[in-house]
Amino acid sequence: MKFYLAGRLSIAAAMAFALASCTTTQAGFRKNPERVSKSALCRTFITNTDLAFTQELTAELARRRIDPIECVNMVQRENQAAAVIVAVALVGTAVAVCANNNCGGGSSYPAYTPYRGNCQYDWQRDAAGNRCGNRSAYSRPGGY
Template identity: 50%
Template sequence: MNIINSARLVVAASLSLALAGCATTSQEAFRQNPKGVPKVDICRTLLQTQDPNFAREMVAELTRRDVNPYECPSMVQKQDQAGAALAVIAVGGAAVAYCANRNCGGGGYGGPAYPGNCYSYYDRAADGSLCGYRAAMVRPGGY
């Protein structure tokens, strides 16, 4: 599996995990314990429901919690943005881990004949640090 396919897989998995927390609430769960349902989940469900009776119940619960139902779009948007930010962080971390294990940080001066990252003193290692005295051209024997 190449790095592009691996990155796509990581992105898809990260987005799935991030958005898994962005769930709506079923009528049964809401009616069993309305106080146990987070405000943002009530808002998300309120914005998506087609049932006017269920919508009234959710508006009543939000009002009981001193939440204006008109704030719901903003609350849901903030949660979505936070989920997207977490996905970006997860993807970045996965990419760093992938490259650290596969030596794909890439130096610029070694050319295609050198298999690693640190040919020159000024190249970057897979972890992003300067190669410096770890570089092949500085060490006796090269590699």
């Protein structure tokens, strides 16, 4: 079980790390801009703060006929998809842990069985319409 939990958490962490590293460096970009994937190009364009590098990225986006708004939308969709995958992995892990640790909310008390009769409590009435009073199961020692 611990191996299963650790495996799922490591997959979630690897995905988060992979998305964070889906950018390119200036040196890698300048070496061969054509080899940079569209996703990495867009992520770098969105997160970059260097004005000169942003101009180079914009020129490459224009050369590939990619709209900067398309980049923003694509990165948002990728981030949302990654968040869904991580959430599903975490929920699956929680379900697996609960299934193995019996945390399903069951009860340790015996199942409820309804009282068979007319006088469970003293305020009720018997079959003849009289108050149960001290004849009720609740009023007797040991209950019913």
